[in-house]
Amino acid sequence: MELIAKKVRLELNNKQKTYIENLFYYTRSIFNYGAMLFNNSKDKKIGEKEIREKFNKRIEKDNHIYEVLSIESVNHTFKSINSAIKNASKKEIKLKKSYFKNSVFLTNNDFSIVRKNNSKYYFLKVRSLKTPIKFKEKLIYLNPLSVVISRLGNKYFASFSFSIKKEVLYLQKRELFTKTDRSLGVDLGIKNNYTLSNNFIVTSPETYNCYIEKIRKLQKKISYDKNELAKSNNNIKRVIKLQNVFYKVDSIKHDFLNKFTSVLIKTFDNICLENLEFRKFQSDKKYVKNFINNSFSLMHIKLKRKASRTNKRIYLANKYYASSKICSNCGRKKEYLELSERIYTCPRCGLVIDRDLNAAINLEKLINKNVGVVDAELKLRLQSKFESILLKNKIKFNCI
Numbered sequence: 257m258e259l260i261a262k263k264v265r266l267e268l269n270n271k272q273k274t275y276i277e278n279l280f281y282y283t284r285s286i287f288n289y290g291a292m293l294f295n296n297s298k299d300k301k302i303g304e305k306e307i308r309e310k311f312n313k314r315i316e317k318d319n320h321i322y323e324v325l326s327i328e329s330v331n332h333t334f335k336s337i338n339s340a341i342k343n344a345s346k347k348e349i350k351l352k353k354s355y356f357k358n359s360v361f362l363t364n365n366d367f368s369i370v371r372k373n374n375s376k377y378y379f380l381k382v383r384s385l386k387t388p389i390k391f392k393e394k395l396i397y398l399n400p401l402s403v404v405i406s407r408l409g410n411k412y413f414a415s416f417s418f419s420i421k422k423e424v425l426y427l428q429k430r431e432l433f434t435k436t437d438r439s440l441g442v443d444l445g446i447k448n449n450y451t452l453s454n455n456f457i458v459t460s461p462e463t464y465n466c467y468i469e470k471i472r473k474l475q476k477k478i479s480y481d482k483n484e485l486a487k488s489n490n491n492i493k494r495v496i497k498l499q500n501v502f503y504k505v506d507s508i509k510h511d512f513l514n515k516f517t518s519v520l521i522k523t524f525d526n527i528c529l530e531n532l533e534f535r536k537f538q539s540d541k542k543y544v545k546n547f548i549n550n551s552f553s554l555m556h557i558k559l560k561r562k563a564s565r566t567n568k569r570i571y572l573a574n575k576y577y578a579s580s581k582i583c584s585n586c587g588r589k590k591e592y593l594e595l596s597e598r599i600y601t602c603p604r605c606g607l608v609i610d611r612d613l614n615a616a617i618n619l620e621k622l623i624n625k626n627v628g629v630v631d632a633e634l635k636l637r638l639q640s641k642f643e644s645i646l647l648k649n650k651i652k653f654n655c656i
């Protein structure tokens with residue numbers, strides 16, 4: 257059995273929104289109660305256990321909180337208090353605010369997935385809520401174990417967790433299973449692009465840049481001062497707007513990476529990436545740096561997950577391996593290589609090659625060292641096939 261999470265968007269009417277917001281309110285207030293106790297304690301040594309005892313004493317007289325939330329949901333909130341305490345390490349825990357991301361955890365005793373009069377559409381039925389909630393997307397699996405309902409900006413989501421037999425999971429991914437005996441090196445560029453050792457440069461969607469500008473502009477306008485946020489409705493509106501833009505950027509990013517990693521896993525058996533641990537980024541602007549960092553590590557995670565499900569292999573180069581300094585033709589290592597040198601010229605064999613392509617080929621060669629013979633030659637037929645798959649998935653690319 258394998259645990260799988262699937263997030264879908266929900267479409268709520270006003271009554272349902274009020275109901276869910278009520279669930280958020282109670283979860284948030286339990287979390288904030290624990291966080292306040294921790295923040296106000298002198299030596300910050302108060303743990304989950306003590307907070308729970310105090311909480312139980314407090315609600316002894318009036319336990320209507322359990323009319324709204326189940327015991328499991330309350331327990332889950334205490335777990336998140338516990339992890340917040342661990343992460344805080346003697347600093348203050350940030351309190352949850354109604355206008356930021358909110359969520360509530362429900363086990364399958366509290367909800368069910370139902371069908372209306374044998375129609376093909378499924379709905380989410382939550383505890384005492386009379387009308388079932390519509391899904392905006394299709395659910396692939398049924399019978400979830402638990403769900404986290406959350407809100408970001410003004411959008412609501414349900415993140416289900418399923419326990420699924422491996423055979424079933426693999427059956428759906430059968431097309432990705434076929435062996436190709438091909439291998440690939442991927443070099444990650446600073447401008448959020450990927451140089452592949454088969455002469456392709458894949459660029460991430462341009463929309464990134466427009467939205468990054470938008471985010472910068474919005475972030476400048478928002479005041480995160482406590483009093484100002486309490487006073488100004490417009491400020492809160494801007495926060496929600498910003499979260500919506502974040503959601504949009506995130507969706508574009510996930511969509512692109514999902515398609516791109518799928519293409520790679522379908523076409524190649526062995527993929528070698530560089531280790532990101534000691535990667536230095538040129539950009540000094542905080543958001544852009546985090547953003548690029550984030551999408552690279554997300555690509556790693558997605559590739560690894562897909563590879564493990566389809567018996568393909570992902571290699572990570574040793575973190576001290578200087579992929580861009582070594583000549584991919586004769587193996588001579590340059591001692592110094594300026595970041596501004598975009599073309600690699602080898603003094604020994606006279607190779608002139610794009611710097612990133614050189615690095616990507618070196619990464620691909622690492623695979624050969626480990627597993628023996630793989631088809632490393634660049635064949636025209638395969639190139640055009642790869643090109644057509646990229647086009648089919650609407651992925652932007654250039655040939656070097």
Ligand SMILES: [Zn+2]
Pocket residue numbers: 583584585586587588602603604605606607
């Ligand atoms: Zn050389």
